[in-house]
Each structure stands twice: as C-alpha cells, then as structure tokens.
Amino acid sequence: MTEEFDASKPIYMQLAERINKKIIRNELGLGEKLPSVREMAVQSGVNPNTVQRTYSELERMGIVETRRGQGTFVTENKEVIKRLREQLKQEIMSEFVRNMKELGFTMDEIITSLKDINQKEGGV
C-alpha cells in the first residue's frame, strides 16, 4: 500500500528522508543497489520524476552513487553514513530540546524523564 506524505514538505524530500532512515537502520546496506526509478515510483505511488529528483538529491549529498547503465547504489563510504546518522540525531534532538525548553522544563527534568520512559519501554 502507498504510504502517506505530509503536506508541508516536497515529496522528493520526504522520500529522501525515508531512504536515509533505511540506510541508517541498515535496511539498506553499504553499496546496496536501490530500486530503479520506475520500481521506486510504483512502490511509493509517486511520479517517476519525483523519484529521479530524490535520487539526484541523495547523490548531491554523497549518500548514493549512480553508475551508468547499472543503477543507483548506496555509497560504500562509512564516514558519509556516520555523518548522516549524526546529523539526523542532531536534528531530532535539537527540536525535542527546543520544544521542552519552550514548555519550561529544565535539562535535569528532561534527562530524568527520558530515563524513566526508556525504562518503562524496556529499553537499554
């Protein structure tokens, strides 16, 4: 089934974010081949031009490489993926912290609460 996209961001960016998350979770490994533009378009129910734009954007970021006649592959450069992982973490954390501070929570309260929640969910 086709996944939903939210209205506020271009679809090509949302698709790029999904692929990035897959790479970080290692569902798409280093050097692994991505689906062709057409396959990805059918899978996600979007315009092939949109997928092309997503792939170009990921290529610009150095996350994937397009090899002529062969397709698009995840980079084999571990550093790039490490940086991507770090960058996503930064983005999510800074938004979270900003939201919490806006509500007036202190850093100590935030940390205590994080630990509590993690424990309740049986986390490490």
Add this chain to the structure above:
Amino acid sequence: MIELQNVTKRYGNLVALENVSLQLEKGKIVGVLGANGSGKSTLLKLIAGLAFPTKGKVLVDGQEVTRNISQKVAYLSELDAYYHNFTARDMIHFYASQFIDFNKEKANEILDFMQLDPNKKLKTLSKGSRGRVKIALTLAREVPVLLMDEPLSGLDPMVRESIVKGLISFINLEKQIVIITTHEVSEIEFLLDEVILIRDGKVIERALVDQLRETNHQSVVDWLKKMYKGEGK
C-alpha cells in the same frame, strides 16, 4: 509540445473556454483541475482534435490541430465506447487495426499487470474493470501526448490505486506528456508534476506541486481549497 494561443471555445451561447493561452512541455504529468463544467474536458478535446477553437490556435508539436492529430495524441474519454460483445482481447485487435502506434504486447502486459482477464466480454465486467481496460488501451499507444479525462472518477479506491500504479509503470516520461483531468485531486496528487486550475472557462492558476509544498507548505488539496475560497467572492 502543446500550445494554446488565445483560445476561445463556444458551444452556441455557452462559453466553454475563454481566451486561454498555455504552453506545456513533454516529460511531465499535468493535472487539470476544476469543478464540473469548468472547461476541463473541452480543453482536452481541443488538444485531441475532437473539437476546434472558435477563436485562437491549438498546436501540438508545432502543428495546428486537425482531426489527424490522433496520430500523436491518445485520448481517454470519460464515456464508455465499445461493442458490447467485445472482449478486452478483441478491443486490443481493434485498436491495433486503427492505430499504427498501438503496441499489442504492451497492452497485454498492462492487462496482466492490472490482473484483468482478456477473454471476458466487456459487458460482463464491472465498471472498475472496464475502466482499467480503457486505461490499458490508452497507455498501449506509443504517442507523445496522452490525455485522460477523469480516469478515476466513480471508481473504488482499490481500482484507483491499480490505475495509478499502472500509469506509473507504463508511461514513458522521456517521450511523453500526460494530461489528466480530475475533480478529485487527492488520489493523484503524488502523481502530478504540475497543476492547472480552471474555472468558468479560464485558467486561473498554474503551479508546480513541489513548489507549492516547498514555498507555501501546502498540498495541492489545500491549495485548491484556498484558491476556490479566495476567488469565490
């Protein structure tokens, strides 16, 4: 690829399109949006050579549109037109006899993709299956311009999804332009590169879908609502 120059179309006293100028390039999927009776179908018919402008010019590939433009333009009507005793396979043979650009193999492939039985008579098929046969016949034509008038209207969500996926799988955007009219944009929003909004025979707005999201943080549906409200008074 497609150009309308100050085109007006009247049917008797009724003005269907008024002074419309448009240019459309290949490689895109364009949605023509608007309420019933806004002039969407007339626009497609003018490009397909099924109607001719009262004033102005319509050009496809630099050539003024006559009935012969059907060699370059495939048109999916919103009406059903078939012989009742025909099967999908008969329709494929019939289309192949009418259009030299018709690719039989592709037609069969699309029917297969949409899980349709080519041996059933069309009159025994559900509306949704007939809709899909029509789409298959249109997509199997290897022409630069594909026009689809309300391909999804009145069909259930499963059928609509199968049509959308069929479209994505079988169009060739390196060579083709696809123009789809609809008054229910939500299903095909993710398919469109560009949207053109028509009201009362006039093109009132045109936008790139990604740009709407990027600069206005709006989906096409949001944009449409706003446009209609803003200009409604």
